[in-house]
Amino acid sequence: MSxxxxxxxxxxxxxxxEGVIAAETRLSSVDGQKGELIIAGxxxxxxxxxxxxxxxxxxxxxxxxxxAAELERFRAELAGYRALPAATLTLLEQxxxxxxxxxxxxxxxxxxxxxxxxxLDDHGLARLALARIPTIVAAYWRLLHGQAPVEPDxxxxxxxxxxxxxEGARPTPAKVRGLETYLNTVSDHGLNAxxxxxxxxxxxxxxxxxxLVGAIGALKGPLHGGxxxxxxxxVFEIGDVSRAESYLREKLERGERLMGFGHRVYxxxxxxxEVLARAAEVMYRDGGDMALYNLAREVExxxxxxxxxxxxxxxxQTNVEFYTALLLHGLGLDTDLFTPTFAVGRTAGWIGxxxxxxxxxxxxxxxxxxxxxxxxxxxxxxxx
Ligand code: ACO
Numbered sequence: 001m002s003x004x005x006x007x008x009x010x011x012x013x014x015x016x017x018e019g020v021i022a023a024e025t026r027l028s029s030v031d032g033q034k035g036e037l038i039i040a041g042x043x044x045x046x047x048x049x050x051x052x053x054x055x056x057x058x059x060x061x062x063x064x065x066x067x068a069a070e071l072e073r074f075r076a077e078l079a080g081y082r083a084l085p086a087a088t089l090t091l092l093e094q095x096x097x098x099x100x101x102x103x104x105x106x107x108x109x110x111x112x113x114x115x116x117x118x119x120l121d122d123h124g125l126a127r128l129a130l131a132r133i134p135t136i137v138a139a140y141w142r143l144l145h146g147q148a149p150v151e152p153d154x155x156x157x158x159x160x161x162x163x164x165x166x167e168g169a170r171p172t173p174a175k176v177r178g179l180e181t182y183l184n185t186v187s188d189h190g191l192n193a194x195x196x197x198x199x200x201x202x203x204x205x206x207x208x209x210x211x212l213v214g215a216i217g218a219l220k221g222p223l224h225g226g227x228x229x230x231x232x233x234x235v236f237e238i239g240d241v242s243r244a245e246s247y248l249r250e251k252l253e254r255g256e257r258l259m260g261f262g263h264r265v266y267x268x269x270x271x272x273x274e275v276l277a278r279a280a281e282v283m284y285r286d287g288g289d290m291a292l293y294n295l296a297r298e299v300e301x302x303x304x305x306x307x308x309x310x311x312x313x314x315x316x317q318t319n320v321e322f323y324t325a326l327l328l329h330g331l332g333l334d335t336d337l338f339t340p341t342f343a344v345g346r347t348a349g350w351i352g353x354x355x356x357x358x359x360x361x362x363x364x365x366x367x368x369x370x371x372x373x374x375x376x377x378x379x380x381x382x383x384x
Pocket of ligand 1 (some may be wrong): 016222223224225227256257258259260261262263264265307311314316319320321
């Protein structure tokens with residue numbers, strides 16, 4: 001055992017760090033037993049349905065709702081940063097030629113999003129990053145599909161402009177509200193994996209863009225932000241409620257995980273699932289076709305019952321990803337855009353956490369327990 005490792009450290013070993021408090025935050029509170037999410041003091045249900053995404057980001061960064069004048073200025077600053085540097089666009093064109101998934105393109109281009117920025121402090125870079133991440137996703141999506149990127153429209157708010165840059169047409173107010181609700185809902189969530197990654201990076205006194213690139217990498221994995229695509233695929237494959245039970249049972253018999261269910265913290269239904277389910281219901285009703293929404297509701301019930309049967313005592317319930325999939329599909333987004341759109345929303349929280357971590361001045365550096373060999377002797381190459 002090394003001299004820095006005490007008996008206490010060994011006893012406290014938690015391979016997934018569950019239950020370990022590694023940060024203090026005023027950004028969000030997650031109560032996994034009650035199924036409660038508070039964002040900067042507001043119940044999720046209240047904030048998600050009312051705020052524009054700019055208001056949520058401002059709240060997370062500055063701990064109060066902006067006044068009308070503050071909001072106007074903040075929106076103008078964000079709009080002013082939206083356009084990408086020419087070199088970043090060229091990079092995206094090259095990535096599109098090799099047809100990498102959108103999340104890879106975001107990771108690659110996010111690292112180059114500040115090429116034209118000089119001497120910006122954290123707050124300037126924060127605005128630049130929040131404004132440009134949606135532009136990267138939308139520009140890449142169009143390039144991948146052989147279309148020219150759409151110039152951002154400074155008249156539109158953050159959510160409306162994202163849809164506009166994806167589709168090339170101004171979205172309906174109902175769609176904009178649906179996306180605002182989604183972005184607010186995923187804007188922050190305690191010390192989740194990608195947020196922790198961002199905090200670890202910024203804690204080394206690295207720069208904000210590096211922290212965001214690391215967070216994007218962590219978000220990509222299917223155990224974190226990569227689940228909603230597969231969750232929707234599952235509902236499509238089921239196709240009809242009569243097939244749901246046999247389909248889900250077969251998956252569980254094969255030892256597969258049901259995407260969109262289970263959570264490290266929530267042992268009851270994820271409160272975000274209900275907020276997104278309600279927003280999805282409005283969206284599908286507005287579109288005049290409730291079939292997919294109704295099927296998903298039934299699939300959810302059957303999946304939760306089967307998970308209780310196959311994993312008794314685990315309390316596996318619906319997580320945010322299941323209704324994310326349904327809502328974003330209702331907004332007209334392709335499944336490959338689900339995780340990048342999650343990143344568009346979570347960027348607000350990542351940045352808020354970077355501000356907090358930076359203010360502590362504390363390096364994050366846990367211990368490991370050495371379980372390898374000791375006392376090996378060097379063997380010359382010709383004798384191995
Ligand atoms: N389907 C089937 N079984 C599951 C599921 C699931 N969705 N989730 C957990 N389990 C099982 C595990 O196999 C394990 O069973 P075992 O003890 O018999 O081996 C038990 O439940 C506990 O699982 P853990 O992996 O210990 O739980 P953990 O807290 O680490 O996992 C996680 C949480 C990763 C989200 C998990 O529930 C999962 O893989 N879900 C599916 C993927 C998903 O929906 N991801 C999005 C999460 S939300 C977000 O990050 C934004």
